[in-house]
Amino acid sequence: MDVEQVFHMTGGIGHRSYAQNSSLQKKASEMVKDMTLETVQELYLTTAPKSLGIADLGCSSGPNTLSIMKEIIEVVQGTSRKAFHAAPEFRVYLNDLPTNDFNSIFKSLPEFSKDLNKEMNNGGSPSIYIGGYPGSFYGRLFPNSSLHFVYSSYSLHWLSRVPPAIYSEEGKSINKGSVYISESSPPVVAEAYLKQFKEDFTLFLQSRSEELLSGGRMVLILLGRSGPDHVDRGNSFFWELLYQSLAILVSKGEVEKEKLDSYDVHFYAPSKDELEDAVRKEGSFQLDRLEMFELERDHHKDNQSYATSVAMTVRAIQESMIGQHFGEEILDSLFENYRRLVGEEIAKEDIKPTTFGIVLRKL
Numbered sequence: 001m002d003v004e005q006v007f008h009m010t011g012g013i014g015h016r017s018y019a020q021n022s023s024l025q026k027k028a029s030e031m032v033k034d035m036t037l038e039t040v041q042e043l044y045l046t047t048a049p050k051s052l053g054i055a056d057l058g059c060s061s062g063p064n065t066l067s068i069m070k071e072i073i074e075v076v077q078g079t080s081r082k083a084f085h086a087a088p089e090f091r092v093y094l095n096d097l098p099t100n101d102f103n104s105i106f107k108s109l110p111e112f113s114k115d116l117n118k119e120m121n122n123g124g125s126p127s128i129y130i131g132g133y134p135g136s137f138y139g140r141l142f143p144n145s146s147l148h149f150v151y152s153s154y155s156l157h158w159l160s161r162v163p164p165a166i167y168s169e170e171g172k173s174i175n176k177g178s179v180y181i182s183e184s185s186p187p188v189v190a191e192a193y194l195k196q197f198k199e200d201f202t203l204f205l206q207s208r209s210e211e212l213l214s215g216g217r218m219v220l221i222l223l224g225r226s227g228p229d230h231v232d233r234g235n236s237f238f239w240e241l242l243y244q245s246l247a248i249l250v251s252k253g254e255v256e257k258e259k260l261d262s263y264d265v266h267f268y269a270p271s272k273d274e275l276e277d278a279v280r281k282e283g284s285f286q287l288d289r290l291e292m293f294e295l296e297r298d299h300h301k302d303n304q305s306y307a308t309s310v311a312m313t314v315r316a317i318q319e320s321m322i323g324q325h326f327g328e329e330i331l332d333s334l335f336e337n338y339r340r341l342v343g344e345e346i347a348k349e350d351i352k353p354t355t356f357g358i359v360l361r362k363l
């Protein structure tokens with residue numbers, strides 16, 4: 001399950017403000033899709049390659065994995081028809097960590113082709129070559145100058161590791177009392193997280209700059225924060241509630257306090273300035289567009305089913321790491337605590353995580 005299934009995104013504070021266009025009342029998930037398709041269309045019209053290389057980094061596996069690729073292929077086919085160009089062939093590169101269930105994606109490919117061909121009934125079947133590329137996107141994945149377009153959604157806020165600087169020489173975390181940056185974290189914790197983000201994001205940009213052709217584009221969608229403060233009622237609050245859920249298990253004697261003290265997440269929510277700064281310093285890309293969206297809770301859901309969806313989302317992402325660190329036997333009671341705390345909190349006031357959508361152009 002992805003974040004968008006739990007939240008709706010609204011607003012938009014960026015180079016172009018969607019908040020002011022709210023007469024359209026579009027969901028921001030649609031705005032992100034529009035941003036992606038507009039970028040692909042413009043790229044295709046200006047380059048019109050015979051063979052278009054597109055990559056989805058952190059593609060995950062599930063019913064929605066190929067849906068953005070389908071939309072991209074359809075938009076390029078439609079644009080080429082209107083421009084009286086022969087449609088290009090599509091090289092689709094799907095990336096995620098090696099533990100991802102690539103087999104389930106591959107099994108869904110016949111259905112994917114059938115769907116595409118059905119919708120292209122008068123436009124001819126596109127030639128599509130799809131491959132899985134397991135590995136970390138914090139490093140090279142694809143051959144030199146092989147890509148025109150890179151897409152990555154809700155993956156780049158995951159760091160390559162917990163910042164090593166938050167551990168003492170004896171290997172103890174100095175971030176006791178939280179699993180991410182919180183009010184009680186010493187200032188060096190936020191500095192260490194930012195340093196790790198800069199290192200990872202720079203490596204990501206460097207690697208993509210070698211794989212993308214000049215003029216190629218990237219659309220990156222990631223969680224972030226709306227201002228300079230690390231602690232807000234957005235992304236950091238969900239980690240605060242995870243800490244509280246673990247602390248309940250400590251108070252019941254089901255988890256050792258030392259285990260909780262040494263657990264930290266490899267996540268970072270950058271600010272707009274930090275993102276812009278990292279892009280400028282790395283130097284291979286021009287920032288064409290940056291939009292900031294506030295994820296609002298889905299008001300079609302009542303508080304309880306909303307809290308259950310949040311708990312399921314966080315569990316899907318954290319379960320293997322928490323299981324390894326604390327033991328799998330705590331997972332059910334931990335996420336039951338978490339579901340309850342999220343429910344209690346949203347009954348008081350909404351929790352509104354921030355998302356960034358950015359468009360980068362390879363120089």
Ligand SMILES: C[S@@+](CC[C@H](N)C(=O)[O-])C[C@H]1O[C@@H](n2cnc3c(N)ncnc32)[C@H](O)[C@@H]1O
Binds near residue numbers: 100
């Ligand atoms: C929340 S899912 C997003 C899935 C999908 N892109 C979406 O928008 O619904 C994040 C994905 O990023 C992947 N991921 C995290 N770190 C990664 C890395 N360093 N390299 C490649 N994939 C990574 C995870 O394995 C996971 O499948």
